[in-house]
Amino acid sequence: MPARRNPFRPTAGATPPILVGRHGLLEQYAESIDDGPGAPWLLTLVTGARGVGKTVMLTELGDVARAKGWVVIDETATSGVMERIAAQADRHRSELGSPDRARVVGGSIGSVISIDLDTPERPVKSWRQRVGALLDVLAGHETGLVVTIDEIHGMDTGELAELAACVQHLIRDGRAISLVMAGLPSAVNDLLNGDVSTFLRRAERMQLDNVPLRMIADSLKEIFEDGGLRISEEDLAEAVAATQGYPFMIQLVGYHLWRRADDQGHLNHEAVTEGIEAARQRLGTMVIAAALADLSRMDRTVLSAMACTDGPSRTADIARAIGRDSKYVGVYRARLMAAGMIRPVGHGQVDFAMPYLREYLAGLVGLAD
Numbered sequence: 001m002p003a004r005r006n007p008f009r010p011t012a013g014a015t016p017p018i019l020v021g022r023h024g025l026l027e028q029y030a031e032s033i034d035d036g037p038g039a040p041w042l043l044t045l046v047t048g049a050r051g052v053g054k055t056v057m058l059t060e061l062g063d064v065a066r067a068k069g070w071v072v073i074d075e076t077a078t079s080g081v082m083e084r085i086a087a088q089a090d091r092h093r094s095e096l097g098s099p100d101r102a103r104v105v106g107g108s109i110g111s112v113i114s115i116d117l118d119t120p121e122r123p124v125k126s127w128r129q130r131v132g133a134l135l136d137v138l139a140g141h142e143t144g145l146v147v148t149i150d151e152i153h154g155m156d157t158g159e160l161a162e163l164a165a166c167v168q169h170l171i172r173d174g175r176a177i178s179l180v181m182a183g184l185p186s187a188v189n190d191l192l193n194g195d196v197s198t199f200l201r202r203a204e205r206m207q208l209d210n211v212p213l214r215m216i217a218d219s220l221k222e223i224f225e226d227g228g229l230r231i232s233e234e235d236l237a238e239a240v241a242a243t244q245g246y247p248f249m250i251q252l253v254g255y256h257l258w259r260r261a262d263d264q265g266h267l268n269h270e271a272v273t274e275g276i277e278a279a280r281q282r283l284g285t286m287v288i289a290a291a292l293a294d295l296s297r298m299d300r301t302v303l304s305a306m307a308c309t310d311g312p313s314r315t316a317d318i319a320r321a322i323g324r325d326s327k328y329v330g331v332y333r334a335r336l337m338a339a340g341m342i343r344p345v346g347h348g349q350v351d352f353a354m355p356y357l358r359e360y361l362a363g364l365v366g367l368a369d
């Protein structure tokens, strides 16, 4: 029997075999693409905790637009992003053939001969002009341009302000452009609350959250059945519960169950238990440890203090636990929120924003230091 290819994708940014629980959002976006300039979701901010599926969502939104004939430029907000977008716009424009560019290709079989009649020296164009030139060509095809920018929280504020100003003008001119950006919620809020741009603050928000367990059950069932795998209802329910609704964990659990199926495609109870445990370990080493490694020692001390209790924490309690005052803890609380590790849960309390983070810190899951 040929080996079954494991369809699960437990890797940052990798498109999952089934995108669970996001169809409403994709439909909303598709509608805005159909409606064109002025439609609300063309300017969108995707936010959510680590591993909840922001990058994947950008890819999917891009695919929605691409399927409708739009051109998509995908970028990450590291330094120089504006120039990279403009360079890609130039490339698309020359590929599509621009109105101000005369190109003579010799002979039907002589496609080797290509004479470029472009004027050699043209003044340097601004970002808006370069992207605008692509939009002109696209308008001729009755389509538009989508720019997606990931990890927006890392964007240089100068570049962000420039981007906002340019896109605002293009939108005001009724051009078919969509800007979709993704980042961690608090960091995005901080960025937008600075005086970067009122325009970007008015973007539609797609706040991604964990997905309903019922939908995860349906998707796992479908993927297993398609692959000829058999699992009992009870074991499936256990696997679904182990994901806690967290998208990254859906892929980890699915992946580690799949590889434990026997030659007949049967997943017995022991295999399921082992698979879930392996998924938890991987979440610890890959996702949680990586996120913790980005933090300072004091950030981690605050998290550890939170892990000593079972539920949400009050700033005053954390302060008491680590022997500092509330003001001091407040600074770390803000930092940890911006990093997507914790989230406010009302009444001034905070809780962990990632599943198993508490268990990991308490030394119950994964490889705690």
Ligand SMILES: Nc1ncnc2c1ncn2[C@@H]1O[C@H](COP(=O)(O)OP(=O)(O)OP(=O)(O)O)[C@@H](O)[C@H]1O
Residues within 6 Å of the ligand: 009, 010, 011, 012, 013, 014, 015, 016, 018, 019, 020, 021, 022, 048, 049, 050, 051, 052, 053, 054, 055, 056, 057, 211, 247, 248, 249, 250, 251
């Ligand atoms: N809706 C979903 N259904 C199933 N799996 C998903 C879904 N969204 C994301 N995933 C899976 O979760 C993992 C993390 O997704 P992704 O990298 O997009 O998250 P992210 O929010 O961008 O994370 P980070 O904050 O670290 O950048 C990937 O393995 C992806 O396949």
Ligand SMILES: [Mg+2]
Residues within 6 Å of the ligand: 012, 013, 054, 055, 056, 150
């Ligand atoms: Mg991402």
